[in-house]
Amino acid sequence: MRYLVTGGAGFIGSNLCRRLLNDGHSVACLDDLSTGKYSNIDKLEKNPNFDFINHDLTKPFFPDKIDAIFNLACPASPVHYQYNPIRTLKMGTLAMYNVLGMAARLKVPILQASTSEVYGDPEVHPQVETYWGYVNPIGPRACYDEGKRVAEALCIAYNEHHDVRIRIARIFNTYGPFMHPKDGRVVSNFVVQALGGNPLTVYGNGEQTRSFCYIEDMVDGLIMLMNSEYEQPMNLGNPQEYSIMDLAEIVVEKTDSNLDIISRPLPEDDPRKRCPDISLAKEVLVWQPKTGLSDGLDLTIKWFEEILKNYETTEEEEEINYGT
Numbered sequence: 141m142r143y144l145v146t147g148g149a150g151f152i153g154s155n156l157c158r159r160l161l162n163d164g165h166s167v168a169c170l171d172d173l174s175t176g177k178y179s180n181i182d183k184l185e186k187n188p189n190f191d192f193i194n195h196d197l198t199k200p201f202f203p204d205k206i207d208a209i210f211n212l213a214c215p216a217s218p219v220h221y222q223y224n225p226i227r228t229l230k231m232g233t234l235a236m237y238n239v240l241g242m243a244a245r246l247k248v249p250i251l252q253a254s255t256s257e258v259y260g261d262p263e264v265h266p267q268v269e270t271y272w273g274y275v276n277p278i279g280p281r282a283c284y285d286e287g288k289r290v291a292e293a294l295c296i297a298y299n300e301h302h303d304v305r306i307r308i309a310r311i312f313n314t315y316g317p318f319m320h321p322k323d324g325r326v327v328s329n330f331v332v333q334a335l336g337g338n339p340l341t342v343y344g345n346g347e348q349t350r351s352f353c354y355i356e357d358m359v360d361g362l363i364m365l366m367n368s369e370y371e372q373p374m375n376l377g378n379p380q381e382y383s384i385m386d387l388a389e390i391v392v393e394k395t396d397s398n399l400d401i402i403s404r405p406l407p408e409d410d411p412r413k414r415c416p417d418i419s420l421a422k423e424v425l426v427w428q429p430k431t432g433l434s435d436g437l438d439l440t441i442k443w444f445e446e447i448l449k450n451y452e453t454t455e456e457e458e459e460i461n462y463g464t
Contacts, residue, residue, distance in 0.1 A: 141165045141166070141207045141208065142165065142166040142167070142168065142205065142206050142207050143160055143165055143166070143167050143168070143206065143207065143208050143209070143210060144167075144168045144170060144203055144206045144208070144209045144210070144242075145157050145160070145167055145168070145169050145170070145209075145210045145212065146170045146171070146197055146209070146210070146211050146212060146213035146239060147170075147171055147176060147211070147212035147213035147214065147253070148167070148169030148170060148171050148176070148181065148192075148212070149169065149171035149173060149176030149177055149178060149180050149181050149192075150171065150175060150176040150177075150180070150212060150216070151180075151216075151314075151316075151318050151319050151320065151323070151355070152212055152216075152253070152311070152314060152355065152358065152359070152362075153169070153171070153176065153210075153212040154169075154176070154180035154181050154184075154318050155316070155317070155318055155355050155356075155358075155359050156210060156212070156359050156362060156363075157169050157181060157184060157190070158184065159359045159363065160363075161184065161187055161189055161190055165189070166189040166190075167184075167189065167190050167191070168191045168193060168203060168204075168206060169181055169184070169190065169191065169192050169193065170193045170195050170197065170201065170203075170213070171192075171193075171194065171195075171213070172194060172195060172196040172197070173194060174196075174215070174227075175215045175216075175220045175320075175323075177320065178192075180318050197213045197231070197235040197238055197239060198227075198230045198231070198234040198235050198238070199238070200238050200241070201238060201242065202242075203242060203246075205246075206246060206248060207248055208248050208249050208250070208251070208366060209239060209242060209243055209248060209249070209250040209251070210250075210251050210253070210362065210366065211236075211239045211250055211251065211252050211253060212253040213231060213235055213239070214228070214231040214232065214235070214253070214284075214287070214288075215228055215231070215284075216255070216284075218281070218284075218324050218407070219322070219323060219324030220323065220324070221281075221283060221284040222280055222281070222283065222284075225280075225282075225283030226283070228283040228284055228287055229283050229286070229287045231287060232286070232287025232288055232289075232290045232291045233287065233290055233291075233294075236252075236290070236291045236294045236295075237294065240294060240295065240298045240302075240304060243298070243304045243305075243306075244298060244302045244304050248305070249304075249305035249306070249307065249366065250295070250304065250305070250306055250307070251306075251307040251308075251309060251362060251365060251366045252291055252292065252295050252306065252307065252308050252309070253309055253311055253362075254288050254291065254292055254308050254309060254310045254311065254373065255284070255285075255288050255310060255311055256310055256311065256312040256313070256375070256377065256414055256416065257275075257281065257284055257285045257288060258273050258275070258285060258288050258289050258292065258310060259271060259273040259274070259275075259411075259414075260273045260274040260275030260276065260285060260409075260411065261274055261275075261276075261409060261410075261411045261412055262274055262411065262413060262414070265413050265415060266379060266381075266415040266416055266417040267375065267414070267415065267416055267417060268375075268417040268419075268420075269310070269372070269373050269374060269375055269417075269420055273289075275289070276409050279408060279409040280407070280408055280409060281408075281409050292308055292373060295308055299371055305371065306371050307365050307366055307368070307370065307371065307374075308371075308372065308373040308374065309361070309362055309365055309373075309374060309376050310373050310374065310375045310376065310377075310416075311358065311376055311377065312350075312351055312353060312375065312376065312377025312378070312414065312415075312416045313325075313326075313327075313350045313351060313352050313353065313377065313414070314352075314353045314354075314355055314358045314377075315327035315328070315352055315353070315354065315355065315436065315437075315440055316354050316355030316356065316436060316439065316440050316443075317355065317439065317440065317443040318355075318443075319440070319444075321444070321447070321448065326350065326384060326387065327352065327387070327391075327437075327440065328444075329341065330387060330388055330391040331391055331395070331437075331440060331441055331444050332444060332448070333399075334391050334392060334395040334397040334399060335395060335397075335441070335444060335445060335448055336448075337397065337399070338399070339399050339400040339401065339402045340388045340391065340392065340399060340400075340401045340402070341402055341403075341404055342384055342385060342388055342401055342402070342403050342404070343384070343403070343404050343405065343406045343407060343410065344384075344403070344405070344406030344410070345385075345403070345406075346383060346384045346385030346388065346401075346403070347383055347384075347385065348383065348384055348406075348410065348411065348412050348413065348414075349381045349382060349383050349384070349412075349413050349414060349415060350381070350382060350384065350387070350414050350415075351377050351378045351379055351380055351381050351382070351414065351415045351416060352378055352380075352382065352387070352433055352436070353376070353377045353378040353429055354378070354429065354431035354435075354436035354439070354440075356431060357378070357429040357430055357431050358376060358377075360427065361376040361421065361425065361427050362376065364425040364426075364427050365421075365425060368424060368425060370424050370425075374420055374421055374424070374425075375416040375417060375418050375420065375421060376416070376418070376421060376427075377415075377416035377418065377429075378416075378429040378433075379415060379416055379417070379418050380432070380433065381413075381415040382433065385401070387433075388401050389401070390433070390434070390437065391437065391441075394434075394437055394438065394441055395441060
C-alpha cells in the first residue's frame with residue numbers, strides 16, 4: 141500500500157509514517173513545516189519507500205498514485221493554532237476541500253484526524269460520539285474547535301454526495317516521543333520544565349481533568365480505523381482520567397526533581413473535564429490502549445532527556461513559521 145500522510149512531519153504524523161514504513165508500506169509525507177519539524181522525519185528519507193513533499197495544503201495538490209490518505213495537516217496545540225487563527229480555519233476549510241478532492245478524484249479512503257475539542261467544555265461526561273458538544277464559536281479556541289467541526293461536516297457531505305470513503309478519528313490528548321519541547325501541551329510542558337529544573341506551571345486550580353493516550357496506542361487505533369469500514373466519528377483515546385495536578389505530581393516524582401508547582405490563571409474556554417467513552421472503538425475495532433500513564437511517561441521522559449541534551453533554542457525555532 142502507498143499512503144499519503146498530510147501533516148506527516150508533526151508529532152502524530154511522524155510516528156504514523158514510521159509505523160507504516162515498519163509495516164512494509166510506502167509513504168508520501170506532505171508537510172509545509174509550519175508547525176511540523178523536518179528533524180522528525182529526516183532519518184526516514186534514507187528509506188526508499190519514503191518521500192517527503194514540502195507543500196501548503198491550502199493550495200491544490202495532485203499526488204501520484206496513492207491507496208489511502210491520512211489527513212493530519214493542522215496545528216494541534218493552542219500555542220500553534222492561536223498564533224494565526226485565520227490560517228487555522230483555512231486548514232479546516234480550504235485544505236479540507238483540497239484533500240477531500242484528492243480522495244474523490246483518486247477514489248481512495250481518507251482518514252480525517254479530528255479532535256476531542258469538537259466537544260468543547262462538555263456537559264456530558266465521559267464524552268460519547270453522539271454528543272454534539274458545547275463550543276464557544278467566537279472564543280480564542282474557536283479557530284481550532286470550529287475548524288475541526290467544519291472538517292467533519294465536509295467529510296460527511298463528500299461521503300453522502302460523492303461516495304468518498306471516510307474515517308473520522310476524534311483524537312483525545314496524546315503524548316510520547318517526537319513531541320515538540322515548546323508545543324504548549326501539558327505533558328511536554330511539565331516534562332521539559334522538570335528536566336530543566338524549573339517549577340511546573342499549572343493553570344487554574346489543577347482540578348480540571350484529561351485523559352492521556354500514549355502515541356503507539358494512538359497510531360494503532362488510527363491504522364485500525366483506516367482499515368475498517370466505519371464511516372462515522374469515533375473516539376480514540378485513553379479513558380483513564382487524571383487531574384492536571386495529579387499529572388504534575390507524577391512528573392515531579394518520576395524526574396526526582398522535587399520542584400514547586402505554581403499556579404497561573406486558567407485560559408478562557410479551557411475545558412473542565414475531558415475523557416473519552418471508547419465503547420465504540422472497542423466494539424468496532426476491538427481496540428483499546430495498552431500503555432498506562434506511568435509506563436508511557438517513563439518512555440516520554442527518557443526521550444526528552446536525550447533530545448534536550450543537544451537542544452538549543454534559536455530565534456528560528458522560537459518563531460512559528462506560520463504564513464497567511
